[in-house]
Every structure is written in C-alpha cells, then in structure tokens.
Amino acid sequence: MATATIADDLRPLHHPKSWIGKYVWSQDHKVIAIQYSLTAIAIGLVALVLSGLMRLQLGFPDTFDFIQPENYLQYVTMHGMIMVVYLLTALLLGGFGNYLIPLMVGARDMVFPFVNMLSYWFYLLAVLVLVASFFVPGGPTGAGWTLYPPQTILEGTPGHQYGIILMLASLAIFVVAFTMGGLNYVTTVLQARTKGMTLMRMPCSVWGIFVASIMGLLAFPALFVACIMMLLDRLVGTSFFMPAIASMGKELGYEGGSPILFQHLFWFFGHPEVYIVALPAFGIVSDLIAVHARKNIFGYRMMVWAIVIIGALSFFVWAHHMYVSGMNPYFGFFFATSTLIIAIPTAIKVYNWLLTLWRGDIHLTVPMLFAIGFLFTFIHGGLSGLFLGNVSVDVPLSDTFFVIGHFHMVMGVSPILVIFGAIYHWYPKITGRMWNDALAKIHFWVTFLGVYAIFLPMHYLGMLGVPRRYFALGETAFIPPSAHLANEWITIAALIVFAAQMLFFWNMTWSLFRGPRADPNPWGAASLEWQTPDTPPGHGNWGPTLPTVYRWAYDYSVPGADRDFTPQTQPPGGAGRYHAT
Amino acid sequence: MNLFGRLTEKSWETPGADPTADPALSRPSAASVGLRVFFGIVTMLFGLVTMAYVMRMGTVAMEHGPVSDWRPMPDPPLLWINSAILILSGLAWEAARAGARIGRGLLLFAGVVAAGLLALLFLAGQLALWAQYAARGYYAAANPSYSFFYLITGLHGLHLLGGLYVWGRTVSRLLAGADAGAVRVTVDLCAAYWHFLLVIWLVMLGLLIST
Numbered sequence: 001m002a003t004a005t006i007a008d009d010l011r012p013l014h015h016p017k018s019w020i021g022k023y024v025w026s027q028d029h030k031v032i033a034i035q036y037s038l039t040a041i042a043i044g045l046v047a048l049v050l051s052g053l054m055r056l057q058l059g060f061p062d063t064f065d066f067i068q069p070e071n072y073l074q075y076v077t078m079h080g081m082i083m084v085v086y087l088l089t090a091l092l093l094g095g096f097g098n099y100l101i102p103l104m105v106g107a108r109d110m111v112f113p114f115v116n117m118l119s120y121w122f123y124l125l126a127v128l129v130l131v132a133s134f135f136v137p138g139g140p141t142g143a144g145w146t147l148y149p150p151q152t153i154l155e156g157t158p159g160h161q162y163g164i165i166l167m168l169a170s171l172a173i174f175v176v177a178f179t180m181g182g183l184n185y186v187t188t189v190l191q192a193r194t195k196g197m198t199l200m201r202m203p204c205s206v207w208g209i210f211v212a213s214i215m216g217l218l219a220f221p222a223l224f225v226a227c228i229m230m231l232l233d234r235l236v237g238t239s240f241f242m243p244a245i246a247s248m249g250k251e252l253g254y255e256g257g258s259p260i261l262f263q264h265l266f267w268f269f270g271h272p273e274v275y276i277v278a279l280p281a282f283g284i285v286s287d288l289i290a291v292h293a294r295k296n297i298f299g300y301r302m303m304v305w306a307i308v309i310i311g312a313l314s315f316f317v318w319a320h321h322m323y324v325s326g327m328n329p330y331f332g333f334f335f336a337t338s339t340l341i342i343a344i345p346t347a348i349k350v351y352n353w354l355l356t357l358w359r360g361d362i363h364l365t366v367p368m369l370f371a372i373g374f375l376f377t378f379i380h381g382g383l384s385g386l387f388l389g390n391v392s393v394d395v396p397l398s399d400t401f402f403v404i405g406h407f408h409m410v411m412g413v414s415p416i417l418v419i420f421g422a423i424y425h426w427y428p429k430i431t432g433r434m435w436n437d438a439l440a441k442i443h444f445w446v447t448f449l450g451v452y453a454i455f456l457p458m459h460y461l462g463m464l465g466v467p468r469r470y471f472a473l474g475e476t477a478f479i480p481p482s483a484h485l486a487n488e489w490i491t492i493a494a495l496i497v498f499a500a501q502m503l504f505f506w507n508m509t510w511s512l513f514r515g516p517r518a519d520p521n522p523w524g525a526a527s528l529e530w531q532t533p534d535t536p537p538g539h540g541n542w543g544p545t546l547p548t549v550y551r552w553a554y555d556y557s558v559p560g561a562d563r564d565f566t567p568q569t570q571p572p573g574g575a576g577r578y579h580a581t
Numbered sequence: 582m583n584l585f586g587r588l589t590e591k592s593w594e595t596p597g598a599d600p601t602a603d604p605a606l607s608r609p610s611a612a613s614v615g616l617r618v619f620f621g622i623v624t625m626l627f628g629l630v631t632m633a634y635v636m637r638m639g640t641v642a643m644e645h646g647p648v649s650d651w652r653p654m655p656d657p658p659l660l661w662i663n664s665a666i667l668i669l670s671g672l673a674w675e676a677a678r679a680g681a682r683i684g685r686g687l688l689l690f691a692g693v694v695a696a697g698l699l700a701l702l703f704l705a706g707q708l709a710l711w712a713q714y715a716a717r718g719y720y721a722a723a724n725p726s727y728s729f730f731y732l733i734t735g736l737h738g739l740h741l742l743g744g745l746y747v748w749g750r751t752v753s754r755l756l757a758g759a760d761a762g763a764v765r766v767t768v769d770l771c772a773a774y775w776h777f778l779l780v781i782w783l784v785m786l787g788l789l790i791s792t
Binding site: 111112179183184186187188190191192193194195198199200201217218221222224225228229232236237238239240253255256257258261264265268296300301304305550551552554555571572573 | 587588589590591592593596597603604608609610611614615618619621622625626629630632633636637640649650721722725728732
C-alpha cells in the first residue's frame with residue numbers, strides 16, 4: 001500500500017529515461033494496456049487454432065491421424081479456459097480497462113502504477129505457465145474447462161501428470177495478477193476522477209469496466225481457493241474434493257471429499273465471470289452506438305443501474321450450471337428464478353440500445369457495424385439462455401451442442417464483436433493512424449455471417465441430442481446423417497471465419513505503419529479520451545493541467561449547438577444546450 | 582453528496598454545474614481507498630474458505646455410513662499465545678499511530694518496530710504450531726479438518742507477510758530519517774490492515790476451535 005500514487009498533478013510523474021523503462025518495464029497505463037492486449041491476443045490465437053483443430057475433427061472424423069481422443073479433450077479444455085480467462089477477461093479489463101479508465105475519467109495514470117505494472121507481469125507469467133503445459137510429458141490437461149473433480153486429477157484424464165498442476169498454478173497466478181489490476185481499476189474510478197467528473201457523468205464504458213472489476217475482485221477468490229484446494233488434493237493428498245475412489249483397479253488414498261463443493265466454488269466464480277466479460281462489453285457497445293448514431297444513449301441512468309443490478313444479481317445464479325449435478329428441487333427453483341430475473345435488467349439494456357438507434361443519425365462505420373452485429377448475437381444468445389435457465393428444459397439439453405451454441409453466441413461471439421468494434425473505434429487514438437475501411441468491412445461481414453453459420457446449426461444439433469466434448473459420434477442410432485453433414489458445413493464456415501481474422505491482423509499491422517494519419521477525434525466523440533492534447537496521448541495524458549468536466553459524455557446532436565457533439569470539457573454558455581430528454 | 586444522490590444525478594440536465602469541490606482536496610488518499618477495496622477482497626476470500634469449511638464438514642460420505650469423516654483437532658495453548666501476540670502487535674501499531682499523531686518520534690519508531698517484530702513472532706509461533714501438530718500426527722492429508730487448518734493459517738500468514746513487506750519499507754524510511762508526518766498515512770493504513778487481519782484471525786480461530 002505504500003506505493004507512490006498519482007492521484008493528482010502535484011506529484012511529478014515517474015518519467016522513464018530508457019527505452020526499456022518506457023516500453024518494457026513501463027508503469028504507463030497505456031503501455032501496460034497494449035502489453036496486456038497483445039499478450040491476450042497472442043494466447044487467444046492459440047485458442048483459435050485449437051478450435052480449428054476441434055472443428056476439423058468434428059467435421060471430418062477419421063481423417064486426421066494426429067488428433068487422437070486425448071488430444072481432442074486437451075483442445076477442448078485449453079480452448080475454453082484460454083478464451084474465457086486469458087483472452088476475454090484479460091483483454092477487456094487488462095487491455096481496455098487499463099487504456100480507457102484513466103483517459104475517460106481524466107486521470108494521469110492508474111493510482112498505483114507500480115502495482116499495475118506488476119499485474120501485467122504476473123499475467124504474463126500465468127500465460128507462460130499455461131503455455132508450458134503444452135510441452136510437459138502428458139501434455140496439457142484434458143479435464144474440460146470446468147476442471148471437475150474427481151476425474152480432473154485421476155489417471156486416464158489427459159495431462160493428469162503435470163498439465164493439471166500447471167493449469168491450476170497458472171490460474172492462481174492469474175487471480176493474483178487480476179487482483180492487482182482490479183484494485184487499480186476500482187480505486188482509480190473511485191478516487192482519481194478529475195474535477196467535475198461525477199459518477200453519473202462517466203461514460204458507460206467506464207461503468208461497465210468498473211462494475212466488472214468489482215465483480216472480478218469478489219468472484220476470482222472462489223477460483224483461487226478452488227485451485228489451491230485442488231492442488232493440495234493432487235500434490236499433498238488432502239481430500240477436499242476427492243471422494244474415496246478406485247482408479248485403474250487400485251484404491252487411492254482419498255476419502256470423503258466432495259466433488260460438488262468444487263462445483264459450487266467453481267461456478268461461484270464461473271457465473272459472475274460471464275458478466276465480468278459481458279459488462280465491459282455492454283458499456284463499450286453503449287458508447288459505440290451513441291457515438292456512431294450521433295445520439296445520446298437512451299436512458300443513461302437506467303443503463304448504469306442495469307449494469308450495477310446485473311452485477312449484483314449474477315452472484316445469486318451460479319447453481320444454474322449444476323442442475324444435472326443433483327440438487328434439492330427448491331434450490332433448482334430458486335436458481336431458475338434468479339436466473340430469469342437477470343433477464344429483466346438485461347432486456348432493459350437491449351431495448352435502450354435499440355431505442356438509441358431509433359431515429360438516430362446512424363453512420364454505418366465499422367465500429368457501428370460490429371455494435372449492431374453484437375445486438376443480433378447477444379439477443380440470440382440471450383434468448384437461448386432463457387431455455388437453459390429453466391431446470392426442466394436444461395436437463396435434456398445439458399451437455400449437448402445446444403449449450404455450446406448458446407454460450408458461444410452470448411459470451412463468446414458477442415464480446416468478441418464488441419472487442420473488434422472497440423479496437424476499430426479507438427485504434428486512431430491509440431496509434432494515431434486509420435485502418436483500411438474496405439478490409440475492415442470484409443472482416444466484419446465474413447465474421448458476422450460466419451459466426452451465425454457456425455453457431456446457429458449447433459442449436460439444432462443440440463436438440464437432436466448430439467453431445468458436447470465427444471471426440472467422434474460414430475454410428476449412433478439417434479444421430480441422423482444430416483447431423484454429420486451439418487458438422488462438415490460448420491467446420492467449413494469456421495475455417496472461413498478463421499481466415500477472415502487474418503485480414504484483421506494484416507489490417508491492424510499494415511495500418512500501424514502505412515495507414516493514413518488519423519484525426520485526433522475522427523468520430524466526433526464527446527467523451528474525455530478524445531480531447532487529449534496529443535494523439536496518441538503522451539505520458540501523463542493531459543499536458544500541464546488536468547481537464548475539467550462540465551457535462552455528461554453524450555451531448556450529441558444537441559439542438560442549437562454549433563457542432564453535432566459537445567465535448568465533456570466544453571464549458572456551458574454560448575449556443576443553447578438545454579433539451580428535455 | 583451522499584451515494585444515493587450521486588447515483589440519481591440527472592447529469593444530462595446540469596451542464597456546467599460542478600457539484601464536487603476540487604477532488605484533490607476532498608477525497609481520501611488513493612492508498613486508503615485501495616486498502617478498503619482490498620479488505621473487501623480478503624473478506625470474500627476467507628468467507629469462501631469458511632463456506633467450503635462448513636460444507637465439507639457436513640459432507641456425509643458413503644464409506645463412513647451416516648456420519649461425516651470430520652475429526653476435530655485439539656486446541657493447544659500455543660494457539661492462544663499466538664493470538665495474544667497478534668493482539669499485542671495491533672496495540673503496538675496503535676502506539677505508533679499515537680506517536681505519529683502527537684509527533685513523538687521515539688514512540689512512533691518503537692511502536693512500528695515492536696509491531697513488526699511481534700507480527701514476525703506470531704508467524705514463527707504459527708510455524709511452531711504446524712510443527713507441533715505434525716509431530717503429533719495431524720498431517721494435512723490425514724483429515725479434512727487438518728487440511729483446512731493448514732490452508733487457513735497459511736492464507737492468513739501470507740496476508741500478514743504482505744503487510745510485513747510494507748512494514749519493512751516503513752522501517753527503512755524511518756531509519757533514513759523520515760519524520761512522523763511523512764509516514765503517518767502509512768502507519769495509519771498498516772494499523773488498519775493489522776486490525777483487519779486480527780479480526781479475520783479471530784473469526785477463523787472461532788471456526789477452528791468450535792468444530
């Protein structure tokens with residue numbers, strides 16, 4: 001706690017002298033954000049390749065000799081864990097959180113820059129430990145991303161020798177890294193907002209990241225405890241989760257442990273995790289829609305409250321992941337009810353996004369296309385969530401492809417579309433360059449239509465009863481030949497979407513060097529990060545004095561104003577401003 | 582403005598109005614806000630461990646018939662001695678705070694040093710407790726109640742070690758000639774952190790001895 005803080009501009013900033021101090025051991029939130037993002041995207045690419053391999057096996061079984069059943073399980077596990085934790089959480093909070101919070105609330109940096117730097121290096125360590133598990137004897141764990149005991153650490157599960165140990169260690173390190181980062185994000189929002197930046201003048205992006213960070217700080221300890229206890233079960237021979245069990249014909253030393261206990265701890269983290277990923281996306285998409293529809297976000301206060309309410313409610317729904325684990329029917333009733341109640345604030349947000357678009361001056365820029373794409377995939381994935389939230393519908397659909405289709409739509413594709421939109425939106429500020437519009441539009445359309453081609457048929461496969469996590473379906477009587485055909489087409493669509501992502505990487509890299517110079521505020525946005533004196537923002541963000549905020553972040557198309565946006569830093573007076581909303 | 586007022590502000594209706602004074606003057610320090618947030622995280626961590634403890638205690642395993650396999654541990658005197666040392670450590674921080682407040686450099690320094698040494702003594706005592714238990718056959722893997730004991734004391738000790746890192750920096754600042762004003766915030770926050778860890782320890786102690 002004794003770390004130097006930069007709460008205001010009284011204290012001189014930590015000015016690095018060397019290249020290494022500036023770009024490697026950097027305490028600047030913008031550099032840390034880019035480090036976080038690039039690391040997350042790099043490990044995310046690994047997970048993307050793994051999903052491609054899974055699709056090759058599912059679409060064309062008996063074709064690829066190098067994919068054995070145990071490899072397939074390892075791909076499933078690592079793909080899931082990397083995407084949820086190491087890509088989405090790290091990119092949205094470590095990447096966007098780091099970049100946007102200080103700029104959007106008018107701070108010079110995070111309040112604990114040194115801890116912030118440590119957060120990144122711990123995250124990198126977690127990623128390296130995870131990657132190391134690909135190279136140990138037995139390979140990475142194949143226990144499924146939920147790591148359910150007892151099978152997770154039993155012989156017969158791929159990676160039970162070292163892979164699972166590295167996975168658990170990596171997750172524990174990740175939680176430490178996230179805690180250091182999250183402490184910064186929350187404290188910076190609470191403590192380091194500039195003059196005039198009241199809580200209700202913060203853009204929705206900051207609200208989403210802020211509430212998600214609080215949730216992460218409260219939910220990740222559950223994962224931490226679960227990982228430590230499982231490590232002890234595996235290494236020391238304790239029986240927290242391991243029941244008395246015989247494996248491969250011999251009795252193991254465990255007795256009396258509770259596998260269900262692990263499930264409770266895991267999902268107490270796991271369900272809020274969905275919203276830790278979703279809330280920053282909700283916030284960012286609100287800003288994208290408002291800026292590119294040149295209209296204030298409809299029902300701003302409602303949007304903020306909905307974020308807070310969703311965050312709170314999401315701690316009371318975890319056991320809806322455990323309907324088939326066996327539970328008292330009254331618990332099932334409680335968790336089904338709380339799950340369905342979350343649909344209310346979520347629906348409020350969806351309606352408000354649509355009402356913001358309604359009669360807006362919609363500019364179909366690439367960020368806006370991705371925002372609208374998100375609305376489609378999120379509504380779609382949200383509605384299938386209503387099916388699964390009900391116990392009696394969930395039980396037959398559980399562990400089928402319906403679940404895969406649902407959660408990829410709602411928490412895989414949807415946040416990823418927002419992330420793409422956000423990268424296109426803020427790229428000019430981050431790099432000072434514009435990207436290629438044509439390539440970006442191709443990227444959008446192939447990705448958007450492609451994900452529908454991939455995940456929509458999965459719902460039908462699930463209703464047929466096609467199980468998830470199976471290496472091959474074989475000659476199963478209830479699975480018709482059409483399901484095999486669907487699997488082939490899904491795989492082809494997945495490979496095309498995969499290729500489209502390469503366009504994105506090419507566009508981003510090429511534009512970094514050759515893209516045209518960007519205007520400091522190319523979209524005409526009102527929020528604070530576009531009003532920096534330099535583009536990209538310099539060290540300390542704001543030059544000699546901190547900005548003063550006079551209004552909320554959504555003064556777009558104000559009647560009588562001389563421009564169609566009024567920056568947050570513009571004092572009142574002059575052109576008429578008041579309008580009833 | 583209270584929290585409810587802040588969250589119900591109609592920010593679109595009030596351009597220009599600046600309801601907050603200069604935030605640099607009116608807000609608590611970042612370290613103090615951050616520490617409070619951290620208290621929330623640690624409370625959650627130990628709360629979850631407590632939940633797991635209670636659930637595991639109530640798990641009825643088939644191989645044991647209708648009763649749980651949970652076996653209580655003895656409560657040796659060292660448990661109480663260690664707790665008393667941790668309380669004394671917190672009191673020493675209070676003495677240091679008083680020293681910083683009234684500008685008595687010697688009291689401040691003595692308080693800080695005593696607090697840290699007592700905390701180190703507490704940790705040594707906890708290790709001795711581990712050794713005592715292990716010598717009597719209470720291994721971590723032998724019974725879930727023993728496993729939880731090592732887990733809880735280990736997690737608590739690690740948090741105290743984190744506090745001792747800050748303590749070490751404070752001592753070196755004092756040795757380098759920092760005056761009472763310069764370390765006052767740090768001492769206040771350390772005291773708060775120690776009291777917080779004491780409360781956590783007392784709750785955990787209650788859990789351990791009552792089961």
